[in-house]
Amino acid sequence: MSTVTDLLPAARGGTGTKTGGRRFGAFRLFGGQSNSGGESAAKRVQFASPFLPYLFLAPQLAIIFIFFYWPSVQAIQSSFYLEDPFGFGSTFVGMTNYTDVLKSGEYLGIARFTAVFTALVTFFALSIGLLLAVKADGVIRGNAAYKTLLIWVYAIAPPVAGLIGMMFFDQHIGPIVELARWFGWDIKVGLNYFDTAFSMVVVSVWKQIPYNFIFFLSGLQGIPVSVREAAAIDCRSGFRRFWTVILPLLAPTAFFLLIINVTYALFDTFGVIDVMVKDKAANNPITLVYKVYMDGFRGNDLGGSSAQSVILMLIVFVLTIFQFRFIERRVHYN
Amino acid sequence: MFKKFTLAALTFAFSATSSLAATNITWWHGMAGRNGEVINEVSKKFNEAQSACALTPVSKGTYEEALASGIAAFRSGEQPNILQVFDAGAATIINAKGAVIPAEDLIIKAGHNFDRNAFIDGVRHFYADSEGKFVGMPFNSSAPIMYINDEALKKAGVEAPKTWEEFEAAAPKLKEAGYIPLVQSQLTWQFTENFFSRNNIQFATNNNGYDAVVDTQLKVTDPNLVMMFDKLKAWKDEGYFAFYGAGWNDNQKVFEEGKAAFWIGSSGSFGGLQKTAQMPFSATFLPYWGSIKGAGTNSFIGGAALFAMSGKSDEENKCVADFFQFLTSPEIQYFYHKATGYVAITKAAYELAQKDGYYKEKPVAEVGIKQLMLPAGDWSKGYRLGFYPQIREIMEREYGRIFSGETTVKDAFDTIEKEGNELLARFAKTAG
Numbered sequence: 081m082s083t084v085t086d087l088l089p090a091a092r093g094g095t096g097t098k099t100g101g102r103r104f105g106a107f108r109l110f111g112g113q114s115n116s117g118g119e120s121a122a123k124r125v126q127f128a129s130p131f132l133p134y135l136f137l138a139p140q141l142a143i144i145f146i147f148f149y150w151p152s153v154q155a156i157q158s159s160f161y162l163e164d165p166f167g168f169g170s171t172f173v174g175m176t177n178y179t180d181v182l183k184s185g186e187y188l189g190i191a192r193f194t195a196v197f198t199a200l201v202t203f204f205a206l207s208i209g210l211l212l213a214v215k216a217d218g219v220i221r222g223n224a225a226y227k228t229l230l231i232w233v234y235a236i237a238p239p240v241a242g243l244i245g246m247m248f249f250d251q252h253i254g255p256i257v258e259l260a261r262w263f264g265w266d267i268k269v270g271l272n273y274f275d276t277a278f279s280m281v282v283v284s285v286w287k288q289i290p291y292n293f294i295f296f297l298s299g300l301q302g303i304p305v306s307v308r309e310a311a312a313i314d315c316r317s318g319f320r321r322f323w324t325v326i327l328p329l330l331a332p333t334a335f336f337l338l339i340i341n342v343t344y345a346l347f348d349t350f351g352v353i354d355v356m357v358k359d360k361a362a363n364n365p366i367t368l369v370y371k372v373y374m375d376g377f378r379g380n381d382l383g384g385s386s387a388q389s390v391i392l393m394l395i396v397f398v399l400t401i402f403q404f405r406f407i408e409r410r411v412h413y414n
Numbered sequence: 415m416f417k418k419f420t421l422a423a424l425t426f427a428f429s430a431t432s433s434l435a436a437t438n439i440t441w442w443h444g445m446a447g448r449n450g451e452v453i454n455e456v457s458k459k460f461n462e463a464q465s466a467c468a469l470t471p472v473s474k475g476t477y478e479e480a481l482a483s484g485i486a487a488f489r490s491g492e493q494p495n496i497l498q499v500f501d502a503g504a505a506t507i508i509n510a511k512g513a514v515i516p517a518e519d520l521i522i523k524a525g526h527n528f529d530r531n532a533f534i535d536g537v538r539h540f541y542a543d544s545e546g547k548f549v550g551m552p553f554n555s556s557a558p559i560m561y562i563n564d565e566a567l568k569k570a571g572v573e574a575p576k577t578w579e580e581f582e583a584a585a586p587k588l589k590e591a592g593y594i595p596l597v598q599s600q601l602t603w604q605f606t607e608n609f610f611s612r613n614n615i616q617f618a619t620n621n622n623g624y625d626a627v628v629d630t631q632l633k634v635t636d637p638n639l640v641m642m643f644d645k646l647k648a649w650k651d652e653g654y655f656a657f658y659g660a661g662w663n664d665n666q667k668v669f670e671e672g673k674a675a676f677w678i679g680s681s682g683s684f685g686g687l688q689k690t691a692q693m694p695f696s697a698t699f700l701p702y703w704g705s706i707k708g709a710g711t712n713s714f715i716g717g718a719a720l721f722a723m724s725g726k727s728d729e730e731n732k733c734v735a736d737f738f739q740f741l742t743s744p745e746i747q748y749f750y751h752k753a754t755g756y757v758a759i760t761k762a763a764y765e766l767a768q769k770d771g772y773y774k775e776k777p778v779a780e781v782g783i784k785q786l787m788l789p790a791g792d793w794s795k796g797y798r799l800g801f802y803p804q805i806r807e808i809m810e811r812e813y814g815r816i817f818s819g820e821t822t823v824k825d826a827f828d829t830i831e832k833e834g835n836e837l838l839a840r841f842a843k844t845a846g
């Protein structure tokens with residue numbers, strides 16, 4: 081039964097802390113936390129006993145072990161078995177669960193949709209977040225009010241965001257549906273594959289923009305005024321200044337957000353999808369995580385859904401390695 | 415003073431032990447809203463009626479979530495005494511030999527009488543083994559019935575149809591009068607599983623799966639079923655049928671607003687519909703095809719049953735048996751029937767409701783039970799298929815594709831049969 085939840089924080093926590101340590105200024109909005117970066121090296125604290133640090137680490141390690149590693153090991157183990165849900169008998173079936181999943185056209189279709197969905201959500205959430213941050217950064221009067229309003233949405237839990245989104249896209253009463261009808265587009269969420277996919281992307285992006293906004297804004301505010309002024313003297317085009325000076329300096333923040341947004345689109349959108357398809361996926365698009373849930377928790381096929389969650393683990397693993405080896409190299413930290 | 419205090423303390427201690435003496439049993443269910451409240455009321459009635467047992471009901475969310483929690487709890491030895499399992503999950507729990515104590519054994523062991531014939535026909539087989547022994551205790555039972563918008567019929571000048579042929583004849587007039595002639599809320603339950611029941615057609619090999627799990631195969635490419643969906647598709651194109659996706663409420667809403675003439679819903683929808691329908695309505699049986707020989711048999715029970723989980727002490731099992739006994743008493747059945755709209759499952763409860771004049775006042779409430787009591791056929795008793803919730807998901811997916819024009823009816827059923835049979839074969843391996 082160990083499926084998504086154990087994957088997600090592990091992937092997130094891992095990538096998050098690694099970049100977090102080296103990122104400049106991104107956390108400056110939140111005061112003291114920026115100390116966790118390079119500055120702390122100067123005032124390193126020595127422990128009297130060599131065991132003390134391990135003692136302090138123990139609770140965290142215990143949590144990671146019990147909630148992340150142990151379930152993962154169990155998932156890997158049960159992915160090689162076919163098991164009756166109540167646990168009376170299980171048969172070792174080798175790679176059958178994997179081959180069954182990978183041979184299924186349905187599963188590959190879901191994987192394709194997940195890839196497209198993740199790309200769209202990441203792209204739009206990042207670019208709209210960046211656009212808003214740049215604009216908010218330029219505002220001088222009443223900037224606190226703008227920032228608060230933009231950050232606000234992040235406080236909404238994913239299922240609630242899904243519910244609100246669903247109401248906007250409701251077949252009978254949705255205001256967005258009414259609006260689209262004026263333009264001759266009859267949106268039918270839950271009925272038409274494309275329409276449902278569209279609304280899922282919109283709601284997921286909407287939910288994630290504030291998060292990106294916060295980080296981009298603090299990243300922008302971390303860029304020294306002297307650099308901006310020097311750039312302004314050299315170049316008159318604001319767009320070009322942004323492209324050649326500001327954006328490269330934002331790259332560490334953007335890289336961090338890229339990882340966070342990809343994991344968000346892959347895993348955290350579960351609540352949104354669950355609410356949008358109303359418990360019945362039917363011919364609507366779903367993501368790989370939702371498929372794990374459907375087969376494991378609703379279909380009670382533990383072996384099959386364990387195999388799927390192991391596949392997901394591998395995807396996250398590969399993605400993380402790729403991002404750190406190939407993308408991070410191009411990112412310059414100061 | 416001191417004496418008084420000791421006395422008080424003693425009384426308190428005694429009262430505490432006497433309440434401790436009651437055996438605690440728990441009941442996990444998947445009902446929410448009004449139906450969840452009624453479960454609490456039923457439990458309260460049971461606790462007040464006797465003192466030996468204390469029943470605590472716990473809502474676990476939806477049907478699927480209740481089953482998943484029950485399974486997880488069973489694996490870690492923390493299972494509840496009673497678990498509510500819905501129709502599609504019946505094979506999962508009944509085939510897990512040793513997970514449950516058959517309700518009939520439990521009740522007899524506790525010294526009560528158990529008479530299978532006291533139950534109405536439609537509920538007797540679905541949760542029973544192939545010999546007819548009750549494994550699950552039928553609890554909330556419903557039947558798919560056709561709700562009728564009385565205004566629409568009057569305006570169009572048509573009668574409520576008994577068969578789909580009659581519907582086909584009436585549909586153009588209803589459309590002309592400005593109504594959507596037909597909507598439904600669950601194609602799997604109403605137009606597939608109960609299609610086989612109402613028209614008395616075999617659903618799967620091995621006696622619809624009741625006899626064995628190995629080599630059980632779906633027969634959904636049956637030409638009659640294909641014809642039904644060809645018709646639905648044609649009706650949709652003609653404007654005689656509207657489809658709003660797999661969600662139950664999206665489809666019901668059109669009927670509530672008075673825009674549709676007929677809606678295939680559940681007999682259990684009656685309670686809610688009385689509050690939400692904006693026009694006078696009545697109800698009749700789910701139509702069948704007059705052209706199919708032997709059609710018009712009863713539909714099988716929908717809803718859910720209660721299962722007594724194994725691995726509990728004798729005292730607790732006795733309490734569960736007492737509760738099952740209490741639940742089937744005519745008074746409680748009648749109370750539940752009235753409060754929720756689910757049908758009464760025993761003949762005695764049905765007679766009590768008749769005697770009380772309930773159906774004179776609310777004729778719609780009787781439609782479901784009457785449909786379950788229609789003559790049975792060889793294939794009208796339902797199915798016992800493993801991984802059925804997933805098979806339903808495949809059906810929902812393919813049906814959605816039929817109506818969005820992504821596939822043809824024939825291809826859709828070929829896919830359902832192929833993928834469904836693969837799942838059944840997988841299930842046979844897990845149960846083996």
